[in-house]
Amino acid sequence: MLIVVDPTRVARRLRVRGVVQGVGFRPFVYRFANSLGLVGWVRNDGGGVEIEIEGSEPLVDAFTQCLASEAPPLARVDSIEPEVIPPDHARRDFVILPSAEGAVATAIGPDVGVCHACLAELFDSDDRRWRYPFINCTHCGPRYTITRSLPYDRARTSMASFVLCPGCAAEYAHPGDRRFHAEPNACPVCGPQLSLFEAHGVPAIARDPLAETLRRLQLGEIVAIKGLGGFHLACDAANPEAVARLRQRKGRPHQPLALMLANSASVAGRARLSAPEAAALESAERPIVLLDKLEGFDTAFPGIAPDLDEVGVMLPYTPIHYLLFHEAAGRPAGTEWLAQAQPLALVMTSANPNGEPLVQRNDEALERLSEIADVLLMHNRDIVVRCDDSVLRLRPDLPAAAGEATGAGVQFLRRARGFTPLAMPLDDDGPAVLAFGAHFKATLCLARGSEAFLSQHIGGLDNPAACTALDEAAAHLQSILSVRPAAVAHDAHPDYYSTRAALEMADAFDLPSVAVQHHHAHIAAVCAEHRLDGPVIGLAADGVGLGTDGLPWGGELLYVDGAEFRRLGHLSPLPLPGGDRAAREPWRMACGVLHALGRGEEALLRFADRPGVEQVLSMLVRGTRCPPSTGLGRWFDAAAGLLGVCDAMSFEGQAAMRLETLARRFGDSLPLSGGYYIDAPRTDGMAVLNFYPLLMQLVDEQDAARGAAHFHATLIEGLVRWVADAAQATGIRRVALSGGCLHNRLLAVGLRSRLSARGLAVFEAQHVPPGDGGIALGQAWVARAELRRGLL
Numbered sequence: 001m002l003i004v005v006d007p008t009r010v011a012r013r014l015r016v017r018g019v020v021q022g023v024g025f026r027p028f029v030y031r032f033a034n035s036l037g038l039v040g041w042v043r044n045d046g047g048g049v050e051i052e053i054e055g056s057e058p059l060v061d062a063f064t065q066c067l068a069s070e071a072p073p074l075a076r077v078d079s080i081e082p083e084v085i086p087p088d089h090a091r092r093d094f095v096i097l098p099s100a101e102g103a104v105a106t107a108i109g110p111d112v113g114v115c116h117a118c119l120a121e122l123f124d125s126d127d128r129r130w131r132y133p134f135i136n137c138t139h140c141g142p143r144y145t146i147t148r149s150l151p152y153d154r155a156r157t158s159m160a161s162f163v164l165c166p167g168c169a170a171e172y173a174h175p176g177d178r179r180f181h182a183e184p185n186a187c188p189v190c191g192p193q194l195s196l197f198e199a200h201g202v203p204a205i206a207r208d209p210l211a212e213t214l215r216r217l218q219l220g221e222i223v224a225i226k227g228l229g230g231f232h233l234a235c236d237a238a239n240p241e242a243v244a245r246l247r248q249r250k251g252r253p254h255q256p257l258a259l260m261l262a263n264s265a266s267v268a269g270r271a272r273l274s275a276p277e278a279a280a281l282e283s284a285e286r287p288i289v290l291l292d293k294l295e296g297f298d299t300a301f302p303g304i305a306p307d308l309d310e311v312g313v314m315l316p317y318t319p320i321h322y323l324l325f326h327e328a329a330g331r332p333a334g335t336e337w338l339a340q341a342q343p344l345a346l347v348m349t350s351a352n353p354n355g356e357p358l359v360q361r362n363d364e365a366l367e368r369l370s371e372i373a374d375v376l377l378m379h380n381r382d383i384v385v386r387c388d389d390s391v392l393r394l395r396p397d398l399p400a401a402a403g404e405a406t407g408a409g410v411q412f413l414r415r416a417r418g419f420t421p422l423a424m425p426l427d428d429d430g431p432a433v434l435a436f437g438a439h440f441k442a443t444l445c446l447a448r449g450s451e452a453f454l455s456q457h458i459g460g461l462d463n464p465a466a467c468t469a470l471d472e473a474a475a476h477l478q479s480i481l482s483v484r485p486a487a488v489a490h491d492a493h494p495d496y497y498s499t500r501a502a503l504e505m506a507d508a509f510d511l512p513s514v515a516v517q518h519h520h521a522h523i524a525a526v527c528a529e530h531r532l533d534g535p536v537i538g539l540a541a542d543g544v545g546l547g548t549d550g551l552p553w554g555g556e557l558l559y560v561d562g563a564e565f566r567r568l569g570h571l572s573p574l575p576l577p578g579g580d581r582a583a584r585e586p587w588r589m590a591c592g593v594l595h596a597l598g599r600g601e602e603a604l605l606r607f608a609d610r611p612g613v614e615q616v617l618s619m620l621v622r623g624t625r626c627p628p629s630t631g632l633g634r635w636f637d638a639a640a641g642l643l644g645v646c647d648a649m650s651f652e653g654q655a656a657m658r659l660e661t662l663a664r665r666f667g668d669s670l671p672l673s674g675g676y677y678i679d680a681p682r683t684d685g686m687a688v689l690n691f692y693p694l695l696m697q698l699v700d701e702q703d704a705a706r707g708a709a710h711f712h713a714t715l716i717e718g719l720v721r722w723v724a725d726a727a728q729a730t731g732i733r734r735v736a737l738s739g740g741c742l743h744n745r746l747l748a749v750g751l752r753s754r755l756s757a758r759g760l761a762v763f764e765a766q767h768v769p770p771g772d773g774g775i776a777l778g779q780a781w782v783a784r785a786e787l788r789r790g791l792l
Helices: 025-035 057-069 116-122 166-173 209-218 240-250 275-282 319-328 362-368 464-481 497-509 518-530 579-583 586-596 600-606 613-622 632-642 654-666 692-698 704-730 745-757 772-788
Strands: 009-019 039-045 048-056 076-085 094-096 194-198 223-226 231-236 259-261 288-292 310-314 345-350 375-379 391-395 409-414 423-425 433-435 445-448 451-454 487-491 513-516 536-546 552-561 564-571 677-679 687-690 734-738 761-764
Touching (some): 009 057, 025 048, 025 057, 116 319, 194 209, 209 223, 209 375, 223 362, 240 345, 275 288, 275 391, 362 375, 409 772, 433 464, 433 497, 445 464, 451 772, 487 772, 497 513, 513 772, 518 536, 518 552, 518 772, 536 704, 552 632, 552 704, 564 704, 579 586, 579 632, 586 600, 586 632, 586 692, 600 613, 632 654, 632 692, 632 704, 654 745, 677 704, 687 704, 692 704, 734 745, 745 761
Parallel strands (some): 223 375, 259 310, 288 391, 433 487, 487 513, 536 734, 564 687
Antiparallel strands (some): 009 076, 194 375, 223 231, 231 345, 259 345, 288 310, 433 445, 445 451, 536 552, 677 687
16 A cells, blocks of 8 residues: 655644543544544553544644643543654544553543433433433433443443443444443443332332332332432422421431432422522532522421521432422323423432441342331442542632632532542642541542542441441552552541551551641642642631540640641630540530539539439549540530530531521621730740630520620630731731631631631631641641651
């Protein structure tokens, strides 16, 4: 064959990094190259996507420049590294090559909701995938939760056992098809199938599992539904008996439940919905978004979010979800109904009985959910890794990141499905570090190169199953990123399971380990997210974390500069009568305050119905079993106890959440005069902020809502002055706010506004939770700082 040499022809090898596997990137490259008349090839490998491209220099330049700007919607191009290579004049076309092996330096994309094109097929009675519960394409569907390892190919997913039928195989092989190399591609002929089981494990009598599921829901039954990253427990949200039965069976008497509605139009009249909140609800990630309730919500949906003014709402994101709403709407043709308000509202809460991890497998569901669910809707596509729903809030006072709807910034309360395992950029490159997080709201973080990969939310490590889930998540994160860490990081508390797991790994692989103080890690997470270099003043406000003095901390004013931190001040300590039990029973905190104010005898009258009140007062008098705590969360508990808002909690943060709701309903309030004072720095340099005068005034407050408003206003004023004094004394103008108390909107917004008004630059956790769910990122950041300084 005669080969014509074109002297104007150039060739380049392009290395594309980012989220570029499993998102339709290779088909996009194929179509784009052919549209420009360029030749060469594209393939997946461990580093991301590799391309060899040849043609005229202007066209090759145009191709390279548009790779990022014209990429598919789910792709994220972080970098394109070009290399000039000699042209191969024998090439005549552009092809897609099989994936290559190699060291993994890329990441798989997260699971995302059903795209518009698939929805159109799902509700088209002439389409071969009409009402097929596992429809997907390269623009939607499962990724992370079905993937065992990279490169992202079907053989490495839980779809490997489903052999493509001729029709699906043709789509998979055709570069011009939307399902070209869509690894979960399937249809009713060759793909996964639904099945419905009674709670005792016998198949339910049902011609159509989805229709029968809806019928059971409408009858008031509780249904376990297998989703992308685990099972949900569902019931009719408008049926108070069903909701009460779900709460009783799950052992969740008061904790708010998430609501699934058909679309944004269905939110109208139920909750307040801004444009940024609607955009977040409708995004491909489909998180649970916290919305303000409208008047009448609790009447229409009693028991969903009792005593709170917010409700978590999400929209359907799997075909199964959509098909339930479609069935309830009477199976309308087409997709017009998707924009119309629908009456059906479903509770969708995680199937994690007794605080254990999400139920993942079918056999596990039949064993663990048989006492909760009346019927189970399952399927035969395995879930490789658990991944709970993400929860976030939109705050107008926070800056929006690139790609987010303008008008409000995101703040995560739980980062999981839709966002895991998306990487967070770090300020510089560095060694790989695996951080094991804390004890509550556990997550992991694997820092690799200039990126940090946060695991999905794992939860509290209070039981063996949760500890096993942490181990599994650590192994999966290392496997899917093909990374062996150079060091591990963990909380400084020696008794946390996460600490023991980190130390065991360090011993097994002869790795250095870094113990990071809890509140240092909180502030470090904010520094990592915002890529702050140099010192900051940190306000770490949470319930508890072990301090360097062996005592429980939680209201801390810190100087933080990378691996270095020191304590500048703390809240005046409160006694915890009975130790940790006081953190669950605010009446005990109130007793401690009354005793400290010399009014201990009043506790006998206030809490006469509480067993053990005499013993609590005796402990306070004798000073036994009453460890001191500086935690800001305990001040919230004490205020709630004194105001009669919450005597005992059934879930973490319940008292503080009720207190905030009352304060928001009351409206604006001025701080109480003389409600706090700051002790001058002592010989140890500590500036101690004392709110006992505030609590003294709350003791006799008869209006709980007014007292809650005064408490928040005074708290904000005292904290702002405390932080501002430290900023003035140190000359540092950057302030990082973090810790679980920053989930409180009144507190966070008030602090940000007042500190900013004093000319300080304020940074908060946004894309990682401010609570313990963000700790692992801070641990990894501190560990890498220590490695850079040669401290390990």
